[in-house]
Amino acid sequence: MPSMKDVAQIAGVSVSTVSRVINNSIPVDKRTRLRVEKAIRKLHYKPNLLAKGLRMRSGGIIGLVVPEIIHQTFVNFIHYVEEQIVDHGFDLILGNTNEDPEKEERFIDSLIRRNVDGIIFSRVSDQSRVFKILEKTNIPVVVVDRFLEKEHIPSIVLNNYKAGILAGSHLMSLDHKNIACITGPLNIALCRERLKGFKTILSENGILLPSGFIYEGDFKFESGIYAIKKFLSDGIKITAIWAQNDMMAIGALKELNKNHIRVPGDISLIGMDNISSSEMVTPSLTTIIQPFQEMCQKAVQVILNHIHKKEITLNRIVLEPSLIIRESTRPLKR
Amino acid sequence: MPSMKDVAQIAGVSVSTVSRVINNSIPVDKRTRLRVEKAIRKLHYKPNLLAKGLRMRSGGIIGLVVPEIIHQTFVNFIHYVEEQIVDHGFDLILGNTNEDPEKEERFIDSLIRRNVDGIIFSRVSDQSRVFKILEKTNIPVVVVDRFLEKEHIPSIVLNNYKAGILAGSHLMSLDHKNIACITGPLNIALCRERLKGFKTILSENGILLPSGFIYEGDFKFESGIYAIKKFLSDGIKITAIWAQNDMMAIGALKELNKNHIRVPGDISLIGMDNISSSEMVTPSLTTIIQPFQEMCQKAVQVILNHIHKKEITLNRIVLEPSLIIRESTRPLKR
DNA sequence: TTGTAAGCGTTATCAT
DNA sequence: ATGATAACGCTTACAA
Numbered sequence: 001m002p003s004m005k006d007v008a009q010i011a012g013v014s015v016s017t018v019s020r021v022i023n024n025s026i027p028v029d030k031r032t033r034l035r036v037e038k039a040i041r042k043l044h045y046k047p048n049l050l051a052k053g054l055r056m057r058s059g060g061i062i063g064l065v066v067p068e069i070i071h072q073t074f075v076n077f078i079h080y081v082e083e084q085i086v087d088h089g090f091d092l093i094l095g096n097t098n099e100d101p102e103k104e105e106r107f108i109d110s111l112i113r114r115n116v117d118g119i120i121f122s123r124v125s126d127q128s129r130v131f132k133i134l135e136k137t138n139i140p141v142v143v144v145d146r147f148l149e150k151e152h153i154p155s156i157v158l159n160n161y162k163a164g165i166l167a168g169s170h171l172m173s174l175d176h177k178n179i180a181c182i183t184g185p186l187n188i189a190l191c192r193e194r195l196k197g198f199k200t201i202l203s204e205n206g207i208l209l210p211s212g213f214i215y216e217g218d219f220k221f222e223s224g225i226y227a228i229k230k231f232l233s234d235g236i237k238i239t240a241i242w243a244q245n246d247m248m249a250i251g252a253l254k255e256l257n258k259n260h261i262r263v264p265g266d267i268s269l270i271g272m273d274n275i276s277s278s279e280m281v282t283p284s285l286t287t288i289i290q291p292f293q294e295m296c297q298k299a300v301q302v303i304l305n306h307i308h309k310k311e312i313t314l315n316r317i318v319l320e321p322s323l324i325i326r327e328s329t330r331p332l333k334r
Numbered sequence: 335m336p337s338m339k340d341v342a343q344i345a346g347v348s349v350s351t352v353s354r355v356i357n358n359s360i361p362v363d364k365r366t367r368l369r370v371e372k373a374i375r376k377l378h379y380k381p382n383l384l385a386k387g388l389r390m391r392s393g394g395i396i397g398l399v400v401p402e403i404i405h406q407t408f409v410n411f412i413h414y415v416e417e418q419i420v421d422h423g424f425d426l427i428l429g430n431t432n433e434d435p436e437k438e439e440r441f442i443d444s445l446i447r448r449n450v451d452g453i454i455f456s457r458v459s460d461q462s463r464v465f466k467i468l469e470k471t472n473i474p475v476v477v478v479d480r481f482l483e484k485e486h487i488p489s490i491v492l493n494n495y496k497a498g499i500l501a502g503s504h505l506m507s508l509d510h511k512n513i514a515c516i517t518g519p520l521n522i523a524l525c526r527e528r529l530k531g532f533k534t535i536l537s538e539n540g541i542l543l544p545s546g547f548i549y550e551g552d553f554k555f556e557s558g559i560y561a562i563k564k565f566l567s568d569g570i571k572i573t574a575i576w577a578q579n580d581m582m583a584i585g586a587l588k589e590l591n592k593n594h595i596r597v598p599g600d601i602s603l604i605g606m607d608n609i610s611s612s613e614m615v616t617p618s619l620t621t622i623i624q625p626f627q628e629m630c631q632k633a634v635q636v637i638l639n640h641i642h643k644k645e646i647t648l649n650r651i652v653l654e655p656s657l658i659i660r661e662s663t664r665p666l667k668r
Numbered sequence: 669t670t671g672t673a674a675g676c677g678t679t680a681t682c683a684t
Numbered sequence: 685a686t687g688a689t690a691a692c693g694c695t696t697a698c699a700a
Binding site for chain 1: 335380381382383384385387388393395403404409410412413416417420425426427428429430437440441443444446447448449471555584585587588591592610611614615616
């Protein structure tokens with residue numbers, strides 16, 4: 001690979017001039033610029049990014065930390081973040097932590113040592129040690145899909161409370177009164193938020209959500225299956241279910257099918273996330289949409305602001321969910 | 335961030351000694367080593383990877399090029415490659431090309447300029463220009479899920495012919511005789527291979543696959559839907575279908591459901607890939623498994639061999655598919 | 669065994 | 685407007 005030196009030699013100038021025409025940092029004579037550009041083309045010269053990154057203390061990369069890759073939510077994040085990142089001329093280093101604090105730390109460590117320009121987290125745990133490490137580095141950081149309570153770290157989240165409201169309202173608008181909920185892990189704040197919104201809107205309309213009607217899952221397909229098994233064995237009478245993500249909704253659907261309970265004939269089912277599978281199953285799922293793309297756009301924007309303006313404009317950005325009605329919900333028949 | 339210089343100063347040695355204890359490249363006195371290690375701990379020192387990469391001409395990263403992120407197949411690749419990569423102490427830079435040659439080139443370019451240690455491609459086009467660029471760099475390269483005809487580039491692929499055999503055999507073992515196939519894009523060699531295997535085993539057993547029984551799709555959900563629509567409007571009589579990936583199989587399932595054709599009651603359906611959705615739909619899908627994890631392991635192994643031994647051992651690795659029988663296929667009722 | 673110094677390929681500060 | 689030169693943080697002959 002040719003270096004600036006080679007270009008300089010061919011163009012008959014010094015390396016500094018080459019650097020100047022490349023970054024047009026300082027005005028340079030038209031005729032020498034032309035000579036340099038010609039040499040660059042001739043050699044197919046491209047500046048080495050490690051050298052540049054070393055010198056500028058900025059590696060030209062952004063790190064994305066996910067707790068899991070297979071999960072559809074994070075696939076969305078990876079997809080949209082990558083899109084944004086490269087649009088702004090950065091490269092993306094991806095790290096999967098598997099919720100393992102040690103892997104998390106190793107990855108962050110590696111990023112720091114690469115003079116990373118920013119780090120985007122999705123769904124980190126509140127007590128993650130990495131933030132202590134990052135505090136000393138003034139590397140821009142943003143958390144997607146999770147508020148950090150203690151820290152003053154910029155974050156972008158969905159209005160999860162509102163999601164609960166939407167789900168509840170929709171079901172009630174269809175006259176359902178015996179409603180159950182399959183939640184995500186309730187030690188995750190956003191799940192509690194969702195549930196709170198759901199409960200609130202129901203109770204405002206005189207509908208109770210007894211604890212037996214709530215099943216705490218873990219966002220996985222199997223949770224949906226177990227939830228239905230539980231509801232069935234408990235013998236509770238319901239006509240509608242909200243699962244806090246589509247994966248669990250699809251699990252529920254599967255188990256309902258197995259028990260010859262028709263959706264939406266006998267039970268209306270609503271999910272959340274609008275993952276691609278949600279319109280592939282039969283019946284296609286009514287669900288709550290998270291604006292993943294917008295979330296990622298904001299995340300990158302926050303990072304860029306931080307990089308360029310050295311100042312954080314807005315710490316907490318809240319985006320709104322919306323409802324998409326498909327086949328899995330229908331009015332209660334009397 | 336502290337540098338070697340700082341460590342050296344505190345330990346009262348030169349930077350070279352520090353470098354030596356870190357890389358234990360050359361024996362160093364026990365007592366000085368201890369002093370250095372203490373200083374390292376005290377400062378929480380970690381070598382800067384850009385400087386190292388610059389000097390060593392090896393960035394400590396591996397690039398992964400995918401044509402699409404959302405697609406389940408590539409999610410699998412990303413997942414398993416990441417796993418392997420970090421296990422071997424590298425970081426992963428992810429690039430999505432969207433099949434756009436320009437994006438492809440920009441990404442490869444960026445990797446080269448980062449002194450990347452190796453590049454893993456999945457499903458590149460044969461005429462991609464990047465290989466010409468890469469030829470001059472002697473950067474280790476490996477292609478997963480695609481043989482490159484012209485080039486002598488190491489690649490790891492599935493025995494797609496065998497996949498066709500497996501699908502066909504299974505269907506015939508269930509006594510099906512009127513069989514259709516929904517293929518991927520037939521300009522992709524692996525799709526032709528799959529079809530060839532399928533046709534071959536059928537014809538060996540006296541079963542023909544008329545061209546009207548073949549629908550060329552594009553691996554997407556919608557293709558499955560269109561295929562069924564076509565079969566139905568053409569009025570062809572079939573009792574079994576092989577879709578060359580699960581996505582299309584699920585699309586087919588959806589459209590069959592819509593037309594009140596029961597699976598597997600009226601039609602047996604078999605897919606390929608074993609994506610997570612394949613066991614979530616009802617009925618769960620009989621499908622052909624690709625050993626994604628093994629493919630990625632091999633890919634990384636090939637890269638590492640190339641890096642260390644400077645010699646390519648094996649150019650083409652072929653892995654075998656297997657069949658998993660679930661609910662969507664059953665013996666033909668007479 | 670350890671230190672000195674050159675070099676990896678840039679950018680930035682100073683002169684000129 | 686341009687050119688030396690130091691610096692970024694590391695590895696590695698070569699000397700000592």
